[in-house]
Amino acid sequence: MKEPHLAALKCPQCGKKLQFSRESASNESVEEGQIVCEKGHTWPIHGEIPSLVYPPISAKDAKWIKKYDEMAESYDESVKQYDDWLGINMMKEREQLAMFVPIEGPTRIIDVSIGTAANFVALHNRFKGQMGRFNIHGMDLSTRMLGMAKRKMSELGIDASLTHGSVFNIPYQSNFFDIVLHTGGINTFSDIHGALKEMLRIARSEGMVLVIDEGLSPRMRNTEKGKEIIKANSLFAARPPLEFLPEKASNVEITYIMNETFYQMVFKK
Numbered sequence: 001m002k003e004p005h006l007a008a009l010k011c012p013q014c015g016k017k018l019q020f021s022r023e024s025a026s027n028e029s030v031e032e033g034q035i036v037c038e039k040g041h042t043w044p045i046h047g048e049i050p051s052l053v054y055p056p057i058s059a060k061d062a063k064w065i066k067k068y069d070e071m072a073e074s075y076d077e078s079v080k081q082y083d084d085w086l087g088i089n090m091m092k093e094r095e096q097l098a099m100f101v102p103i104e105g106p107t108r109i110i111d112v113s114i115g116t117a118a119n120f121v122a123l124h125n126r127f128k129g130q131m132g133r134f135n136i137h138g139m140d141l142s143t144r145m146l147g148m149a150k151r152k153m154s155e156l157g158i159d160a161s162l163t164h165g166s167v168f169n170i171p172y173q174s175n176f177f178d179i180v181l182h183t184g185g186i187n188t189f190s191d192i193h194g195a196l197k198e199m200l201r202i203a204r205s206e207g208m209v210l211v212i213d214e215g216l217s218p219r220m221r222n223t224e225k226g227k228e229i230i231k232a233n234s235l236f237a238a239r240p241p242l243e244f245l246p247e248k249a250s251n252v253e254i255t256y257i258m259n260e261t262f263y264q265m266v267f268k269k
């Protein structure tokens with residue numbers, strides 16, 4: 001991990017700034033080492049990824065993370081099953097995220113719960129040689145998912161900063177990102193309001209938060225196909241979590257994407 005990555009982070013225990021510990025200080029990227037806050041809280045770095053998880057995760061979340069760790073290797077393959085079943089091309093649909101990205105200028109983007117980095121691969125496909133203007137970060141609570149994201153992005157030459165952290169206490173500075181992106185986890189989070197509040201906190205003023213997850217459109221849920229989908233996978237019965245939006249969220253917009261099988265909730269700070 002490099003200095004600009006560090007500057008975007010904060011201590012998840014006390015909120016103070018972080019620096020590399022003396023032994024880890026270097027002009028190069030730090031592969032293994034430690035970072036420390038002004039109050040002396042220390043956090044490990046493994047394989048260039050700082051681990052800033054605090055407080056320890058709840059038993060319910062730990063159960064999900066164990067599942068994600070176990071499925072990390074096969075995750076991309078299993079998600080592909082959605083394509084035929086729902087009549088979509090998920091990777092192509094992810095490229096549509098580009099419409100929320102300013103057409104020029106430096107842009108800070110974080111993918112909260114980055115998984116295997118499919119959204120950044122899609123952005124890379126879309127923006128090709130322009131990726132250099134993006135300062136991109138990915139955070140996840142599953143170290144195996146982060147490992148997959150790292151491998152895929154290095155194969156494609158995508159330069160992103162990866163952080164091990166939880167959506168309930170995101171170890172990033174407030175008011176930092178132009179775009180905060182989250183796809184695919186919120187429906188099963190134990191504290192949806194807490195997660196959305198944290199996503200809005202790290203967005204800059206006028207910044208945008210995009211939250212996408214399984215959930216059929218009102219029209220789709222009344223069709224035969226819709227009923228069949230919900231019967232096969234109850235996650236698709238979910239609705240956009242409007243009741244959990246933070247008070248400060250503005251310009252809230254709900255649309256349905258991927259053949260009306262996923263909701264897309266967008267709001268501003």
Ligand SMILES: C[S@@+](CC[C@H](N)C(=O)[O-])C[C@H]1O[C@@H](n2cnc3c(N)ncnc32)[C@H](O)[C@@H]1O
Nearest residue numbers: 068113114115140141142145166167183184185
């Ligand atoms: C269904 S996957 C979606 C991955 C990716 N965003 C995508 O669209 O393919 C859900 C992700 O949420 C992550 N996750 C679950 N609980 C989390 C938490 N409390 N904080 C951060 N990430 C979490 C999982 O590790 C997993 O990578």
Ligand SMILES: [Zn+2]
Nearest residue numbers: 011014037041
């Ligand atoms: Zn601290």
